[in-house]
Amino acid sequence: MGRPVSLTGPHGTGKSETVKGLAKAMGIMCLQISCTEDTSLTGLDKLLVGVIQSGVWALFDQFRTMDTSILSLLSTKLIDFRNKLLQQVPRSQIVVEGVNLPVLRMQSISVQTNPL
Template sequence: ITLTTALHLHRGGNPKGPAGTGKTETVKDLGKTIGLWVIVTNCSEGLDYKSIGKNFSGLAQSGCWGCFDEFNRINIEVLSVVAQQIMSIMAALSAKVNEFIFECQTIKLVSTVGLFITMNPGYAGRTELPDNLKSMFRPISMMVPDNIIIAENMLFSDGFTNTKNLARKVF
Protein backbone atom coordinates (compact mmCIF):
# COMPACT_ATOMS: atom_id res chain seq x y z
CA ILE A 1 0.00 0.00 0.00
CA THR A 2 2.86 2.37 0.78
CA LEU A 3 4.38 1.98 -2.69
CA THR A 4 1.08 2.41 -4.53
CA THR A 5 0.26 5.47 -2.42
CA ALA A 6 3.62 6.97 -3.35
CA LEU A 7 2.84 6.45 -7.04
CA HIS A 8 -0.63 7.95 -6.60
CA LEU A 9 1.04 11.05 -5.15
CA HIS A 10 3.42 11.20 -8.15
CA ARG A 11 6.41 10.15 -6.09
CA GLY A 12 8.70 7.14 -6.18
CA GLY A 13 9.29 4.36 -3.69
CA ASN A 14 12.45 3.84 -1.67
CA PRO A 15 12.64 0.41 -0.01
CA LYS A 16 15.70 0.31 2.22
CA GLY A 17 17.17 -2.26 4.55
CA PRO A 18 19.77 -5.02 4.89
CA ALA A 19 20.66 -7.39 2.07
CA GLY A 20 18.24 -10.26 1.59
CA THR A 21 15.12 -8.52 2.89
CA GLY A 22 13.31 -8.53 -0.47
CA LYS A 23 13.53 -4.88 -1.46
CA THR A 24 13.85 -5.46 -5.20
CA GLU A 25 11.59 -8.52 -5.16
CA THR A 26 8.83 -6.52 -3.47
CA VAL A 27 8.89 -3.94 -6.27
CA LYS A 28 9.03 -6.65 -8.94
CA ASP A 29 6.13 -8.60 -7.39
CA LEU A 30 3.99 -5.48 -7.03
CA GLY A 31 4.61 -4.60 -10.68
CA LYS A 32 3.74 -8.14 -11.71
CA THR A 33 0.52 -8.02 -9.68
CA ILE A 34 -0.50 -4.75 -11.30
CA GLY A 35 0.51 -6.02 -14.74
CA LEU A 36 3.45 -3.73 -15.42
CA TRP A 37 6.92 -4.61 -16.57
CA VAL A 38 9.63 -3.75 -14.03
CA ILE A 39 13.12 -3.04 -15.36
CA VAL A 40 15.81 -3.50 -12.71
CA THR A 41 19.04 -1.53 -13.09
CA ASN A 42 21.97 -2.36 -10.83
CA CYS A 43 23.64 0.93 -9.96
CA SER A 44 27.37 1.44 -9.50
CA GLU A 45 29.95 4.20 -9.36
CA GLY A 46 30.42 3.85 -13.12
CA LEU A 47 26.94 5.07 -14.04
CA ASP A 48 26.80 8.54 -15.53
CA TYR A 49 23.85 10.91 -15.88
CA LYS A 50 23.57 10.32 -19.64
CA SER A 51 23.02 6.56 -19.35
CA ILE A 52 20.60 6.99 -16.45
CA GLY A 53 18.80 9.70 -18.42
CA LYS A 54 18.34 7.35 -21.38
CA ASN A 55 16.93 4.78 -18.98
CA PHE A 56 14.49 7.36 -17.54
CA SER A 57 13.48 8.45 -21.04
CA GLY A 58 12.67 4.88 -22.05
CA LEU A 59 10.69 4.28 -18.87
CA ALA A 60 8.66 7.48 -19.33
CA GLN A 61 7.85 6.66 -22.95
CA SER A 62 6.93 3.02 -22.30
CA GLY A 63 5.12 3.40 -18.97
CA CYS A 64 7.21 0.67 -17.35
CA TRP A 65 8.50 0.77 -13.81
CA GLY A 66 12.18 1.24 -13.13
CA CYS A 67 13.83 -0.20 -10.04
CA PHE A 68 17.31 1.20 -9.46
CA ASP A 69 19.04 -1.28 -7.17
CA GLU A 70 21.66 0.04 -4.73
CA PHE A 71 20.96 3.59 -5.91
CA ASN A 72 23.21 5.08 -3.24
CA ARG A 73 26.29 3.65 -4.99
CA ILE A 74 26.04 6.39 -7.63
CA ASN A 75 28.52 9.26 -7.27
CA ILE A 76 27.17 12.42 -5.63
CA GLU A 77 28.06 14.53 -8.70
CA VAL A 78 25.85 12.32 -10.86
CA LEU A 79 23.03 12.26 -8.30
CA SER A 80 22.52 16.02 -8.53
CA VAL A 81 21.80 15.78 -12.27
CA VAL A 82 19.72 12.61 -11.79
CA ALA A 83 17.60 14.48 -9.22
CA GLN A 84 16.72 17.07 -11.88
CA GLN A 85 15.85 14.33 -14.37
CA ILE A 86 13.56 12.60 -11.87
CA MET A 87 11.97 15.91 -10.89
CA SER A 88 11.20 16.58 -14.56
CA ILE A 89 9.36 13.24 -14.90
CA MET A 90 7.45 13.65 -11.64
CA ALA A 91 6.42 17.21 -12.50
CA ALA A 92 5.08 15.99 -15.85
CA LEU A 93 3.14 13.22 -14.08
CA SER A 94 1.66 15.75 -11.64
CA ALA A 95 0.66 18.01 -14.54
CA LYS A 96 -1.02 15.00 -16.26
CA VAL A 97 0.49 15.86 -19.65
CA ASN A 98 1.00 13.47 -22.58
CA GLU A 99 4.33 14.99 -23.64
CA PHE A 100 7.07 16.88 -21.84
CA ILE A 101 10.58 18.17 -22.37
CA PHE A 102 13.24 15.84 -21.05
CA GLU A 103 16.93 16.54 -21.60
CA CYS A 104 16.13 19.11 -24.35
CA GLN A 105 13.83 16.72 -26.25
CA THR A 106 10.07 16.47 -26.31
CA ILE A 107 9.10 12.92 -25.38
CA LYS A 108 5.85 11.05 -24.85
CA LEU A 109 4.77 10.32 -21.27
CA VAL A 110 2.83 7.20 -20.34
CA SER A 111 1.27 7.81 -16.93
CA THR A 112 1.93 4.30 -15.59
CA VAL A 113 5.66 5.02 -15.26
CA GLY A 114 7.01 4.43 -11.77
CA LEU A 115 10.45 4.98 -10.29
CA PHE A 116 11.84 3.02 -7.36
CA ILE A 117 15.24 3.10 -5.70
CA THR A 118 16.54 0.48 -3.30
CA MET A 119 19.27 1.14 -0.80
CA ASN A 120 21.32 -0.93 1.61
CA PRO A 121 22.50 1.64 4.15
CA GLY A 122 24.83 -0.77 5.95
CA TYR A 123 27.49 -1.04 3.25
CA ALA A 124 30.63 1.11 3.30
CA GLY A 125 31.26 3.48 0.42
CA ARG A 126 27.64 4.49 -0.02
CA THR A 127 26.58 8.03 -0.86
CA GLU A 128 24.08 9.87 1.33
CA LEU A 129 21.27 11.06 -0.95
CA PRO A 130 20.73 14.82 -1.27
CA ASP A 131 17.59 16.11 0.49
CA ASN A 132 15.90 17.16 -2.76
CA LEU A 133 16.26 13.58 -4.03
CA LYS A 134 15.09 12.04 -0.75
CA SER A 135 11.91 14.12 -0.87
CA MET A 136 10.92 12.57 -4.21
CA PHE A 137 10.84 9.01 -2.85
CA ARG A 138 8.72 7.57 -0.09
CA PRO A 139 10.95 5.57 2.28
CA ILE A 140 9.96 2.03 3.23
CA SER A 141 12.01 0.24 5.87
CA MET A 142 12.46 -3.48 5.42
CA MET A 143 14.02 -5.98 7.78
CA VAL A 144 14.90 -9.65 7.96
CA PRO A 145 11.73 -11.57 8.91
CA ASP A 146 11.55 -13.78 12.00
CA ASN A 147 11.15 -17.21 10.39
CA ILE A 148 10.20 -18.92 13.66
CA ILE A 149 7.14 -16.69 14.14
CA ILE A 150 6.13 -17.23 10.51
CA ALA A 151 6.49 -21.00 10.91
CA GLU A 152 4.47 -20.89 14.16
CA ASN A 153 1.59 -19.14 12.41
CA MET A 154 1.68 -21.46 9.41
CA LEU A 155 1.66 -24.52 11.65
CA PHE A 156 -1.15 -23.07 13.78
CA SER A 157 -3.25 -22.32 10.69
CA ASP A 158 -2.77 -25.94 9.59
CA GLY A 159 -4.22 -27.17 12.90
CA PHE A 160 -1.09 -28.01 14.90
CA THR A 161 -1.23 -27.33 18.64
CA ASN A 162 2.37 -27.31 19.91
CA THR A 163 3.50 -24.73 17.35
CA LYS A 164 6.31 -23.05 19.35
CA ASN A 165 8.29 -26.27 19.76
CA LEU A 166 7.55 -27.48 16.23
CA ALA A 167 8.63 -24.15 14.72
CA ARG A 168 11.94 -24.24 16.59
CA LYS A 169 12.57 -27.77 15.29
CA VAL A 170 11.96 -26.62 11.73
CA PHE A 171 14.43 -23.71 12.08
Protein backbone atom coordinates (compact mmCIF):
# COMPACT_ATOMS: atom_id res chain seq x y z
CA MET A 1 0.00 0.00 0.00
CA GLY A 2 1.45 3.35 0.94
CA ARG A 3 0.11 5.11 -2.12
CA PRO A 4 -1.14 8.67 -1.72
CA VAL A 5 -4.30 9.45 -3.68
CA SER A 6 -6.20 12.49 -4.88
CA LEU A 7 -9.95 11.96 -4.90
CA THR A 8 -12.33 14.25 -6.78
CA GLY A 9 -16.07 13.89 -7.03
CA PRO A 10 -19.44 15.32 -6.06
CA HIS A 11 -20.28 15.96 -2.41
CA GLY A 12 -21.56 12.89 -0.57
CA THR A 13 -20.20 10.20 -2.88
CA GLY A 14 -17.93 8.54 -0.29
CA LYS A 15 -14.47 9.90 -1.16
CA SER A 16 -13.40 10.50 2.43
CA GLU A 17 -15.18 7.42 3.75
CA THR A 18 -13.35 5.24 1.22
CA VAL A 19 -9.92 6.38 2.45
CA LYS A 20 -10.94 6.13 6.12
CA GLY A 21 -12.47 2.68 5.55
CA LEU A 22 -9.32 1.38 3.85
CA ALA A 23 -7.16 2.68 6.69
CA LYS A 24 -9.46 1.05 9.24
CA ALA A 25 -9.38 -2.27 7.36
CA MET A 26 -5.57 -2.15 7.51
CA GLY A 27 -5.54 -1.25 11.21
CA ILE A 28 -4.08 2.21 10.61
CA MET A 29 -5.42 5.42 12.11
CA CYS A 30 -6.54 8.03 9.57
CA LEU A 31 -6.55 11.70 10.55
CA GLN A 32 -9.07 13.74 8.56
CA ILE A 33 -7.97 17.38 8.25
CA SER A 34 -10.65 19.85 7.17
CA CYS A 35 -9.09 22.59 5.04
CA THR A 36 -10.53 26.12 4.83
CA GLU A 37 -9.47 29.46 3.39
CA ASP A 38 -8.09 30.26 6.89
CA THR A 39 -5.82 27.19 7.06
CA SER A 40 -2.25 28.29 7.86
CA LEU A 41 0.98 26.78 6.58
CA THR A 42 2.46 26.80 10.10
CA GLY A 43 -0.44 24.72 11.39
CA LEU A 44 -0.22 22.36 8.43
CA ASP A 45 3.53 21.91 8.88
CA LYS A 46 3.01 20.94 12.53
CA LEU A 47 0.28 18.50 11.50
CA LEU A 48 2.55 17.00 8.82
CA VAL A 49 5.38 16.50 11.31
CA GLY A 50 3.01 14.72 13.70
CA VAL A 51 1.44 12.61 10.97
CA ILE A 52 4.77 11.51 9.50
CA GLN A 53 6.33 10.83 12.91
CA SER A 54 3.38 8.75 14.09
CA GLY A 55 2.84 6.79 10.87
CA VAL A 56 -0.90 7.52 10.67
CA TRP A 57 -2.61 8.29 7.38
CA ALA A 58 -3.75 11.84 6.67
CA LEU A 59 -6.67 12.92 4.53
CA PHE A 60 -6.85 16.60 3.59
CA ASP A 61 -10.56 17.26 3.09
CA GLN A 62 -11.69 20.15 0.84
CA PHE A 63 -8.08 20.65 -0.31
CA ARG A 64 -8.92 23.34 -2.88
CA THR A 65 -10.54 25.68 -0.36
CA MET A 66 -7.17 26.83 1.00
CA ASP A 67 -5.53 30.07 -0.08
CA THR A 68 -3.61 29.47 -3.33
CA SER A 69 -0.23 30.38 -1.80
CA ILE A 70 -0.75 27.84 1.02
CA LEU A 71 -2.07 25.29 -1.47
CA SER A 72 1.04 25.70 -3.61
CA LEU A 73 3.49 25.32 -0.72
CA LEU A 74 1.66 22.34 0.78
CA SER A 75 1.38 20.68 -2.63
CA THR A 76 5.15 20.94 -3.05
CA LYS A 77 5.67 19.19 0.31
CA LEU A 78 3.13 16.49 -0.52
CA ILE A 79 4.75 15.85 -3.91
CA ASP A 80 8.14 15.49 -2.17
CA PHE A 81 6.57 13.04 0.31
CA ARG A 82 4.94 11.08 -2.53
CA ASN A 83 8.20 10.89 -4.49
CA LYS A 84 10.12 9.64 -1.43
CA LEU A 85 7.41 7.07 -0.77
CA LEU A 86 7.40 5.78 -4.34
CA GLN A 87 11.22 5.53 -4.52
CA GLN A 88 11.07 2.65 -2.03
CA VAL A 89 14.54 3.49 -0.77
CA PRO A 90 15.19 2.06 2.71
CA ARG A 91 15.39 4.76 5.37
CA SER A 92 14.18 7.51 3.04
CA GLN A 93 13.59 10.86 4.77
CA ILE A 94 11.69 14.08 4.17
CA VAL A 95 12.41 17.45 5.79
CA VAL A 96 9.46 19.37 7.28
CA GLU A 97 10.03 22.43 9.49
CA GLY A 98 13.75 21.63 9.56
CA VAL A 99 13.12 18.14 10.98
CA ASN A 100 14.36 15.02 9.14
CA LEU A 101 11.49 12.55 9.22
CA PRO A 102 11.59 8.91 8.10
CA VAL A 103 9.10 8.02 5.36
CA LEU A 104 7.27 4.85 6.35
CA ARG A 105 6.31 2.45 3.53
CA MET A 106 2.71 1.99 4.70
CA GLN A 107 2.06 5.70 5.14
CA SER A 108 -0.43 7.59 2.99
CA ILE A 109 -1.27 11.27 2.75
CA SER A 110 -4.27 11.87 0.51
CA VAL A 111 -6.32 14.85 -0.63
CA GLN A 112 -10.03 15.12 -1.39
CA THR A 113 -11.81 17.81 -3.37
CA ASN A 114 -15.22 18.49 -4.82
CA PRO A 115 -15.40 19.65 -8.44
CA LEU A 116 -15.58 23.40 -9.01
